[in-house]
Amino acid sequence: MSDESEVQPSNKSFVHVSECSSGDGGDPEAMAKMMRSMHGPQAVDQSLRQAVSICWMMLPDERKNVDAVERELRRLVDRIIADMREDAEAFGISKPD
Numbered sequence: 001m002s003d004e005s006e007v008q009p010s011n012k013s014f015v016h017v018s019e020c021s022s023g024d025g026g027d028p029e030a031m032a033k034m035m036r037s038m039h040g041p042q043a044v045d046q047s048l049r050q051a052v053s054i055c056w057m058m059l060p061d062e063r064k065n066v067d068a069v070e071r072e073l074r075r076l077v078d079r080i081i082a083d084m085r086e087d088a089e090a091f092g093i094s095k096p097d
Helices: 028-039 042-058 066-090
Strands: none
Touching: 042 066
């Protein structure tokens, strides 16, 4: 039996969903503009730095080096972009070249 203070692994995923209103009836362009002004250019930078940090923490000690982090991040980004392209095609939202 495990001690109650011990953290148990879980396969559950939690998704945080937020909703905002631009006060104009939900115009998507106005809402996108509001989100850009709320988050600013530092939002992407901060998110990527957090991803680098988490990747570093998740690597086994014997693999904790800059080259290993770079390989893992590039692998993940390549997979994400491929999935995004595939989804855009599947849902008919990709723009013709």
